[in-house]
Amino acid sequence: MTTISDVARAAGVSPATVSRVFNGGRVTAERAERVRRTAAELGFAPNRVARSLRKQRASVIGLIIPDIENPFFTSLARGVEDAAQETNLSVVLCNTDEDVDKERRYLEIAAAEQMAGVIVAAASRNRTDLSLLAGRGMPVVAVDRRPRGASVDAVMVDNQHGGEEATAHLLASGYRRIACIAGPEGASTSEERLAGYRAVLRDQLREAGEGGEPSPEYVRHGDFRVEGGRAAMTELLALPEPPDAVFVANNLMTVGALAALREAAVEPPDFGVLSFGDVPWASLVRPSLTTVQLPSYDLGWTAAGLLQDRIAGTDRSLQTVVLRTALQVRESTSGPVTR
Amino acid sequence: MTTISDVARAAGVSPATVSRVFNGGRVTAERAERVRRTAAELGFAPNRVARSLRKQRASVIGLIIPDIENPFFTSLARGVEDAAQETNLSVVLCNTDEDVDKERRYLEIAAAEQMAGVIVAAASRNRTDLSLLAGRGMPVVAVDRRPRGASVDAVMVDNQHGGEEATAHLLASGYRRIACIAGPEGASTSEERLAGYRAVLRDQLREAGEGGEPSPEYVRHGDFRVEGGRAAMTELLALPEPPDAVFVANNLMTVGALAALREAAVEPPDFGVLSFGDVPWASLVRPSLTTVQLPSYDLGWTAAGLLQDRIAGTDRSLQTVVLRTALQVRESTSGPVTR
C-alpha cells in the first residue's frame, strides 16, 4: 500500500504538495506533472479512511430502505446510485426489514462512520427518529415516507392523487363495488392512498344521488406484503356482497390478491384489479393488470440530488418535492363483461 | 460528537483505559464500571473511521453484484447481510451493472476503504481482476461466478446438475424437441447449465438409438436479460420445425421467453417451459411454471461465512463450496396434451 509520503519522497516534494495536486491546490504545472507521474507509477490511491478521518466526513452516503427485495426500492436505489456516482460518492445500502431497531442501528452506524449524508425510507412514521443524525448536522433526506416531526428535506409520491386516479379508473371502467386493500394503519403512504380512494368514491356516491359513505367493509388493512394481500382479498371475497373490483395499495399485496382471486377462480375482467405500484413482469404474463406507476427511480435520483446540495452546504430552507404517479392502463377489454 | 478523550476525562482515567474497557483489555472491575457509566451518560460511540485507520481494517465488507434488480442477487445479498450482522460487520452493496469498468472502480474503492473483505459475483469470467485485492492480502470470496485464474475461496451453484435436472424433467414430461436459451457465451454459469442440457439430451438420443448430437439450432444465446430471452424465443418459434419445450438458463430471460410465447399464442402445457432460477411471483399468476430453484440466500450466507473465517485469520487451504439446486415442479397437468 503506497502512501502519500511514499509518493512525496519519490517525487522529491512534501506530502502537502502531493495532497494539493490531487485536491486542487495551487502547484506549479511542472511539479504537479512530476507528482502525477510518480503517483501513477507507484499505483497510489489515497487512503479513504485517513481522508475521512481528517475531513470529518466520508465520501459515502447511506441509503436506508425497509425491503431490499421489493423492486420499488431497488429501483429507487439505482436512482440514488446513478446520481451519487456523478460526484464520486459511494452508496451504502442498508436493509431494515421494516424493523425500527435494525433501522436505529443503521442510523447509529451512519453517524459513527461519519457518512456524508443519509437517505431514509423510514420503517415507521412514529418511531423512526432522525433527530439523531439531523441533530449532529448530518444531511438527511426522507424519501417515500416522511417520519412525523422530522425537519428534513423530503421526496414523496403524490399518493392521494394516485389513489384518486386508480379509483376513478375503476369507476370509469364500469365497476361499482370497489374495495380497497390498504397498507398498515398509521403508514402515511397508505393513509394517503386510502384518502384518495375514499374521496373519489364519496364524490361518485353524491353524484349518483345516493350520498353517504362508501362501505367500510370494503376497506381492509394489510401489511404491504404478499400474505397480507392474499388474506385481505380472501376476506373480501367471503363477504355477503363481495366487491367487483379492488384497489390494492402496493405491489406485493397485489401479488397476494391475485393469488387469492385465482384460487377463487375469479378472473379479470369480471373482477377489476388495480395495483398501486408496478408488479414487475406480471404485465408479461397478465397483461390486463392496470397499475399506478410510481416514479421510483426518479424518487431516488431526486433525493440524492437534494442530499448532495445539502452536503455541498447549501442552506436553502427545507424542501419537499412531490412526484406524480402515472396510470398505466393495460386492459385489453376494459370493464366487466356482464353486469 | 463525544470522543474517547471526553469519556476519559469525565471518568478520570486515560483514553487507553477507556479503549481497553470496550475492547476487552484488562481493567479493574470498578474502573471499568465507572467508564461504562460515563460513556453511556455522554452517549459515546467510538468513531469507526478513526478505529479503521488505526486498525488498518474497517468493519465493513463489500458485496459486489452485477444486477441489483435481479431477485436472485437481492436474495443472495440478504444472506450475506444476515450472516454479517452476527459479527457486527456492515455490508456495502455495490451494483456493477455487468460492467467491468464499474466493477474495477468498486474493487479499487474496497481497497482504499480498507474493507475487511469482499464478496464478488464477477461481471466477467475473463476480465474481472481480483488480484488487485487478493494481492494485498484482502480476503475475497467469489460467489456464483468464479473468475478465471483467481485463487480465492468460492461458493458456486451446481449448474451442470441443475441443467441436467431441468432437461431430464422436460424429457420425462413427454417433450421431445427441447430447445435451450443459454446465457452469454463465456459466462461460466451459462456454459455449465448448457453442458447439463447437452449431456442429458445426448444420453437420451443414444438410448433412443438415434445417436448423434442434439440439434445446434435449438441452442440460442441470450444476455441474461428480459429482452434477450424474448428475442431468442421468437427466433426459436420461427424455425421450420419449432421446439415443443425450452430450458431457459436464467430467470429474467424466462420472463422474456414467456412474453414471446404469449405473443405467439403458444401456451403451456402444449409448450414446456423450464426456468433456471425462480421467477418471483410468476408462480402465482402462472402456476404451471416449473423452475430450478437456486439456493441464492444460502449462497450469500455461506460466502459470508467463508469470508469471516478468512478475516479472522484462518489459513486453511482454498475452498470451493458447491450448493445444489432443487427442482420445483409446479405443473398441474404435466406434459403436452397432444403429441
Next chain:
DNA sequence: GCAGTGCGTGAAATCGATTTCAACAGACAT
C-alpha cells in the same frame, strides 16, 4: 529602493481511536 502583494512550498498540527512501552503497585518467595 522600499513597502506591499501574491504565490508556491514544506513543517507540523490535526482528526480519534488503538497499541506499545515503561512505570508502578502489590503479592510473594528467598
Next chain:
DNA sequence: ATGTCTGTTGAAATCGATTTCACGCACTGC
C-alpha cells in the same frame, strides 16, 4: 530487606491523509 513476578495504568507513538501557518521569493506600484 531484596528480588521477582503479575497485573494495571497512562504517556506517547501510530495509522495516512488534509490543512494551517509561516517563510521565501518574485513582482508591482510608488
